[in-house]
Amino acid sequence: MSPFRRHFLRLLASSVLVLTSVTPVRADLVTDWNALALSTMSTSTEAPVMARDLALLHTSIYNAAESIRGGYQTYGFGSYSAPSGGTLGASYEAAMAAAANTVLQSLYSGSSAAFTTLYNTQLGAIAGGQAKDDGIAWGISIANDMLTWRSTDGASSAASTPYSPVGTVGYWAQTSAAGALLPGWGTVGTFAIPGTGAYMSSLPGGSIASYLLTGQYATDYNQVKDIGSSFSLTRTSDQTNQAYFWAAGDGTVKTTGMWNEVAQTAATSAGLVVTDTARLFAAVNVAMADAGITAMATSYDTQFWRPETAIANGDADGNASTDVDAAWAPLINSPSFPEYVALGGTLSEAAAAVLASYLGDNVAFSLGSDINGDGSTDLIRNFTSFSQAADEAALSGIYGGYQFGTSTTDGQAIGANVASFVVGNNFALVPEPSGALLVLLGTGMFLFGARRRR
Structure with a gap:
């Protein structure tokens, strides 16, 4: 078999793997984590802090999925590089659940049992195998990278920053x-x-x-x-x-x-x-x-x-x-x-x-x-x-x-x-392949297009 044909078949096989991994999944995989996060945060977390923590949670979930799927551009900012190259064929559903659990366990360890329960429930609905294992490992990695980046963002010291009211007319x-x-x-x-x-x-x-x-x-x-x-x-x-x-x-x-x-x-x-x-x-x-x-x-x-x-x-x-x-x-x-x-x-x-x-x-x-x-x-x-x-x-x-x-x-x-x-x-669609690549792939063109359309 010629090198060109081997390369083409690898591309085509990759297309099929990606296509099979984007079967529509229940949206409550995301919203269940959101609801549990809100319930956890409501007891003590102020609105700006909640926004920061939810942004950390949901960008981790998003990156866990899109670094595997490739439908939307992954999120990155400043010193945090947008992740790419998720394990081929990995379960993005498992990656999303693992990322969510990892973030919330780190931010709100006092509610660990509730997070573990939801995590186990979601993983239980995903078929076992290498795809699931790879997705879990990838999701944990995505979340830890995000947590490391945000650990130095100044949030931990914001409440203790010294402040003294001015005490004159017009001032708070x-x-x-x-x-x-x-x-x-x-x-x-x-x-x-x-x-x-x-x-x-x-x-x-x-x-x-x-x-x-x-x-x-x-x-x-x-x-x-x-x-x-x-x-x-x-x-x-x-x-x-x-x-x-x-x-x-x-x-x-x-x-x-x-x-x-x-x-x-x-x-x-x-x-x-x-x-x-x-x-x-x-x-x-x-x-x-x-x-x-x-x-x-x-x-x-x-x-x-x-x-x-x-x-x-x-x-x-x-x-x-x-x-x-x-x-x-x-x-x-x-x-x-x-x-x-x-x-x-x-x-x-x-x-x-x-x-x-x-x-x-x-x-x-x-x-x-x-x-x-x-x-x-x-x-x-x-x-x-x-x-x-x-x-x-x-x-x-x-x-x-x-x-x-x-x-x-x-x-x-x-x-x-x-x-x-x-x-x-942020969060834009991945551009369609160039015209030359589409012509080269032939049948694969349909598969790559299908992975991005709902």
Whole structure:
């Protein structure tokens, strides 16, 4: 047999092996891990941390699959090289499960038994043999490489970064006994954007002193003073429900988790196969992770005060249109970090923009919310699009009395810009083979094409 023919048959055999390994698999291989991760994180993990950990989880799952399948370009960033060359014929389903288990066992070892149970259940549904064994080994390798890379991203020290409130007019002051939340999170390494600097925003006028004297500040101030008060007479019952629905307090899955639940519902409704579900979750969580890092960088760089502090000092801000009310209190307790920009609005817009890019915006869905952190659904709201839900999430901070209007608008802009970069630069289809190669392969052309089409 000629060397050319031997080479051709090897290519053709590889094509058949890849084709047989991409039989549609139940999407809950991904969503089961996502749901268990959310349940684990809800007890103590803050929204930006949750976004980082979920991005680590889902990029590992995604890379475990695509480095074997080759349908989408694998994820890489900075010093972390996109993996390639997964063992030929390995089970990508086993690789995905092994990657997920390895990541979560490392990040949340206290829930080891729950992860082991799910892992064993998923592996039990995969036929034994060399393909399964190779997939497990490859998935563990993918996850460990990801964990090693992220171990030096600064997340572990973000909560203990020294921070002291400035203590003057316009600057954030603690409104509860809780210390400043994650003051170093803005320096955590990003997943996709080349640093936070180009994505951060600033107050109108460029400084706190300038903004306080503007008509925009007076508008923001009087809006939240009126509609965000604990005893507001103008806030509607539906707006009150929105405020509580999106508050995402302690014991809940936080804003990050709520958008993962939206993604899960949307993926199921769209009938996505498991690999497309993995891609969607990786993109959504990478966007939220980088949006959260950027929002926190902006918050601690700006250090703007919360409405309750502002309204108690309305006679000291130099703006004649902001009347003081020392007895004013917000409907919902203020988060323990500076006000500008709105973290919830930023995260929500990032997630919604990715979902709309992948699935179209006009997707109807329902979402439940745990208001008091007891693990039960207290409210269910219905939406006609991802953007509607993102807008409502942003506005809820005003209705809750802990966010100014400019902060929500600028936060959404950050989220949209981050999402645009993530979608435009990651998780793309592998290009079709060149025309010359297609002609050379002949029948193999159909096989290579089939592996990428659903």
